[in-house]
Amino acid sequence: xxxxxxxxxxxxxxEKEAVTLDCTYDTSDPSYGLFWYKQPSSGxxxxxxxxxxxxxxxxxxxxxxxxxxxxRKSANLVISASQLGDSAMYFCAMREGTSSGSARQLTFxxxxxxxxxx
Amino acid sequence: GAVVSQHPSRVICKSGTSVKxxxxxxxFQATTMFWYRQFPKQSLMxxxxxxxxxxxxxxxxxxxxxxxxxxxxxxxxxxTVTSAHPEDSSFYICxxxxxxxxxxPSGDGYTFxxxxxxxxx
Numbered sequence: 001x002x003x004x005x006x007x008x009x010x011x012x013x014x015e016k017e018a019v020t021l022d023c024t025y026d027t028s029d030p031s032y033g034l035f036w037y038k039q040p041s042s043g044x045x046x047x048x049x050x051x052x053x054x055x056x057x058x059x060x061x062x063x064x065x066x067x068x069x070x071x072r073k074s075a076n077l078v079i080s081a082s083q084l085g086d087s088a089m090y091f092c093a094m095r096e097g098t099s100s101g102s103a104r105q106l107t108f109x110x111x112x113x114x115x116x117x118x
Numbered sequence: 119g120a121v122v123s124q125h126p127s128r129v130i131c132k133s134g135t136s137v138k139x140x141x142x143x144x145x146f147q148a149t150t151m152f153w154y155r156q157f158p159k160q161s162l163m164x165x166x167x168x169x170x171x172x173x174x175x176x177x178x179x180x181x182x183x184x185x186x187x188x189x190x191x192x193x194x195x196x197x198t199v200t201s202a203h204p205e206d207s208s209f210y211i212c213x214x215x216x217x218x219x220x221x222x223p224s225g226d227g228y229t230f231x232x233x234x235x236x237x238x239x
Contacts, residue, residue, distance in 0.1 A: 035228075043209055045162075045230040091161065095227075103150040103215030103227060108161045 003027065004094050004109035011114050013082045020067070021077040021112045023092030034075040035093040035106065036066065038086075045091075051075055082116045089113050120146050122214045124231025131202055133238055139197045141212035141231045147192035148214035152228075153185075156209040165210075168195055202238040210234045 005024045013019035025034065032053045038046040051059045051066045059066040067076040079086055090113075093106040121144040131137050141151060150169050154162040166182075168174035168189035176182045184206075186198040195214070199206055211233040 033227075043156075043211070043233040043235070045211065045213075045233075047228070047230075103152075105152055105164050105167055106162075106213070106228065107164075110161045111159075113159075 002109075003107045004092050006092055006109035006112050008112045009110070011112055012117055013079075013114065014117050015084060016081055018078060018080045019082055019114065021079070021090050021092075021114065023075045023077065023109060025073050025075060025092075025094050027073075027094065027096050029096040031097055033095040034066070034068070035095070036064070036075075036077045037091045037093060038088045039091060039111075040088040048090075049077065079114075084116050084118060087114060087116045120144075120214075120229040122148070122212060122229045122231040124212055124234060126234060127232060128235045128237075130237045130239060133203055134201055136198055136200045137202055137236060139199075139210055139212075139234045139236075141195050141197075141214065143193045143214045143229070146214075146216050146229075148195065148216060148229075149192065150215045151187075151189055151195035152213040152215070153187060153195075153197050154211050154213065156211065156233075158209075162211065165197075199236065202236070204238045207236055207238045210236060 034051045036048040049059050049061045049064045049066050051068045058068050063080045065078045089111045091111045092109040095104045097104050123142045125140050153165045155165050156162045165180045166174045166176045168187050170189050170192050174187040189195040212231040213228045215228050
């Protein structure tokens with residue numbers, strides 16, 4: 001079974017509008033972390049936002065917010081006031097277990113290509 | 119912020135030759151290094167995990183004799199693609215983590231290199 005599922009291969013949004021990128025996850029570990037990364041055409045991975053499984057509040061970072069619905073196992077990324085520079089591939093990722101000792105690997109979803117239209 | 123320097127950014131090599139990719143953590147100790155491979159328009163697939171001073175752990179289906187990983191110091195890990203073939207052409211990217219003891223330099227615990235586009239002709 002897929003651990004991270006992103007069902008939107010491509011999304012379009014008008015500049016200045018908000019957009020939600022979907023992500024669902026599957027794990028039986030009670031402790032986990034959810035990440036969103038942006039990958040522009042240059043290939044670099046840009047960290048956007050992190051949500052821990054025990055965090056009570058939804059994570060926010062500037063124009064990015066994470067809509068964390070634990071019971072539904074979803075961690076959707078909301079980008080407000082979209083900008084042309086937001087056009088990129090967006091990946092949802094999960095780390096299972098705590099980060100004590102050696103780091104745990106990230107498992108990535110298939111990604112969503114976001115295009116912001118002028 | 120934390121930086122991982124990955125070189126080269128692009129490399130073209132002839133079939134049958136070997137290529138070495140370096141990832142160097144500039145301002146923190148990378149206890150663990152993850153090596154990913156990404157085909158165009160696809161996700162990042164973990165190839166192997168290495169901890170400083172230990173042998174790398176390879177994911178199923180990844181040939182350890184073809185993709186040699188060395189993590190001899192806390193600031194340098196290398197991936198060598200041996201006897202490269204056109205099907206090895208891909209985007210390779212590393213991700214370093216200090217582990218809990220070293221703190222989380224990027225706030226999320228992982229710092230990615232900028233990636234290497236390998237083309238084997």
